[in-house]
Amino acid sequence: MSKTEEPATTTDEQAAGDHLSTAPKDDREDTAPAPAAFGIIGWTRWFWRQLTSMRVALILLFMLSLAAIPGSLIPQRSVDETKVADFFEAHETLAPLYDKVQLFDVYSSVWFSAIYILLFISLIGCIVPRTWQFVGQLRSRPPGAPGRLTRMPAYTSWRTDTSPEEVRTLALSLMKKRRFRADMAGDAVTAEKGYLREAGNLIFHIALIVLLLAFATGQLFKSEGGKLITEGGGFSNTLTQYDDFKSGSLFDRDHDLEPFSFHLDDFVGTYERSGPQRGTPRVYEAHITYSEGADGIPKKSVIEVNTPLTVGGSKVHLIGHGYAPVVTVRDPRGKVVFQGPAPLLPTDANVTSTGAIKVMDGYRDKAGKRTQLGFTAVFVPTFGGAGKGSMFSKYPGLDFPALALTAFHGSLGVDAGLPQNVYQLDTRKMKQFKNPDGSPYAKMLLPGEKMDLPGGQGSITFEKDIKEWATFQVSQQPGNMWALAGAVAAIAGLAASLFIQRRRVWIRAVRQDDGSTLVEMAGLGRSESHRLPEELGSLAATLHTQAPTSATPPPAEPPAEGARA
Amino acid sequence: MILAAATNQSLAETSNVLIYSAMAVYTLAFLAHIAEWTFGSRSRVGRTAAALTRPAAPAVTVRSQGSTAVLDKPQVVTRSAAGTRDAADGEGAAGGTEKGDLYGRIAISLTLLGFLIAAAGVATRALSVQRAPWGNMYEFSITFSTVAVGAYLVFLLTRMNVRWIGLPLVTTVLLDLGVATKWLYTDSDQLVPALDSYWLWIHVSTAIFCGAVFYVGGVGTLGYLLRDRYEVRAELGETADVLKAHLASLPPANAFVTAVRRARVPFRRFMDSTVSRLPSAASLDKFSYRINAGVFPLWTFTIVAGAIWAGDAWGRFWGWDPKEVWSFVTWIVYACYLHARATAGWKGRKAAYLALFAFATWLWNYYGVNIFITGKHSYAGV
């Protein structure tokens, strides 16, 4: 409220408005040059004062907003690793430079962390003294009335025949009734209201710290794993069952996983039939049966994109979906050596899927020799390549499913002990089945059809029953409840801080020379107090009914200071 | 998840017709506003500094009620805080002229009509898809401008001094609807399952509302900056005539510079005449602060609601997706603005620049991020 120096008025008003907020009134001290002669302690104090000043908080906040921006323009490892890899390929010289300054990991980078850590130190350094100050204000009385009430932003006065003492008593009880903290001092009543504003502001800033701590705990103790399950298959929450698994640095992989299991009964997906958004999913649900604990009672549930399954502190999200054609592989003697669904990975929005089918053991070729079989598979739920000789799907639903296969025999290489991608065939030690003319042997099958391997080496059947699979993400992030509580407290505190006005009202009653009483009322709020005059008017009107304007004419000379009504 | 209901094509077409009709009515409102400002300027061309500063009023106005008058209610006298400029609010676009005022009223009536038609357009669109009308950017845009006009009309109704916003508001609403129908149009359709959640209602509706109100606050801030500069100039007595004299005293220069100089005087006259009719800088400053501070908690809530939804939809409540990054940036910049207002040395113009920057980040978050950056927040069809 005090900007320009207007000697008398400003100081008066400043004194009257003292401690209306615990915000630092002026940063001028903080911008003072560093003390030259203070040595280490002096410097530390200077630095601390700088850090906890409003001005530096403002600058740090602004820097935080700027520092967050690059992360939205440059691919981030934490969001999408493949995009980062693409970037490395596309920008050979730039990428390593970016990498050096952690532009692919903005939100865990040294510079981003430095800004928010400084900001939070500043925040704590700001909150603690403000909290003490506020507690002090609550325990002491609001400051007494300033000498000249006429100088306050809202003012009113009238003359009455009621005695000054009575006016003050009436005023005191009126202010208390209006839930002001009121107090009589000398010839005036001082009242203050709206302490919730300051409390709200402090709660808001403290809630920010709670949020940050909750977020940090979440990062350290979280775990997140993915699992692909085919209809009819199941999962139990132990480390070995995951396809992939990540966890925070303080997560205990052996003890912290919630014991539960579930079973995918059915996946239901329907897709838009027509219009510009043909093919976008409409219904997309995984029907499951789950049980809590080691052997709980099985319960049925449905997981959708927006509705995860929650078991204790773990959440199971539906992430993706695809098809798993069921195939039966027979050896030359007609013995079934493999039968089951083969999950294939979608490559486009219409679920054209590719993958491999591997027959690890049990197969003997015509000569009775033990060997392994491998098939590369392309599956389309709705065949769109008729007459074009290529396999692509034109709709994600199962309208016209087809499966194209090529076959290999030899060693799948799975015994080498090296980790292998289950969806890819390592053909280095395999030989492809060929047509008599030497071209690769390949065939497209419709459900129920069978492909015979050349030379009577067996067959593979594309069964009519096509299964679907779904991928699930099982995640555990402690601290979520704290984050939510922090967020709710922050919003409530913020609303109190911004919508509640803290203001003071003074009522002075003084006997005049002519025997009447001059009642003066004035109000002062923190800046932006547009409702203050109205409130003062309403208070004055009420008091006026109890101590009405004197009927005798006022003395010819107006009072030296102040105003008449 | 009730997705069986087919989209109703005829309702969607009705909605399109309504939106186009609203644009036509808004165009008429725009013209009426232009007429209002023009008549307002004609009446008192050259009215400048003289009208601006109040006569040096005593700090307290003494009201004499006559010696025997019995007051039924004590009069409250207000004075502005120490150190602030004591300029009076301008007279409004019509500049006190009857004709201007008439056109202004016509403009507001037309705006109200346009608003009703646009609101019907949004409602039929919602009915045609049987869901909230904000599944893609087209729907988002038509709802956004309708809410902005609605907010303005509510402010008018509550007798806030916002009539001057009419022209800039209608202009941008026309732009917004133009962009929406020309480039962002998407046939009405249902939502992909990822967007199909009651959080859509909560999160997106509050986001639209906050954006519309932040927009009104942004216009207020712009007005404040213009008016503040004008008041400073007026205090220094720098009228257009002074500028003219000053330019005449300059040494001759090449043709281009001369042409620019020549254009400055009428431009200054035009600006002064326009800006002098705005509310005072202090009023505008307070207005935009109240607007921005008023929706900031709601904007905070919007982000929190989005995080909760993301926790349900994607298994993590915060993942620095581009949209999340930019929401965070807007939030922090608005927090900066609020801090600036409470920090000595940052009040006034500096805080106003921060407020404008904050709104720019909001705009970018809406248009820029959707169009130029791919993230999880890509909508169905833009």
Ligand code: HEM
């Ligand atoms: C973590 C980042 C921070 C955020 C997001 C933040 C946000 C806010 C917001 C939104 C307000 C507006 C409430 C109002 O005007 O009453 C506010 C007020 C305030 N903040 Fe912060 N703040 C942060 C850090 C800090 C720090 C580090 C300090 C201390 C140096 C600080 C001191 C204050 C004070 C004193 C007020 C009250 C101003 C007044 O009474 O008008 N804040 N803050």
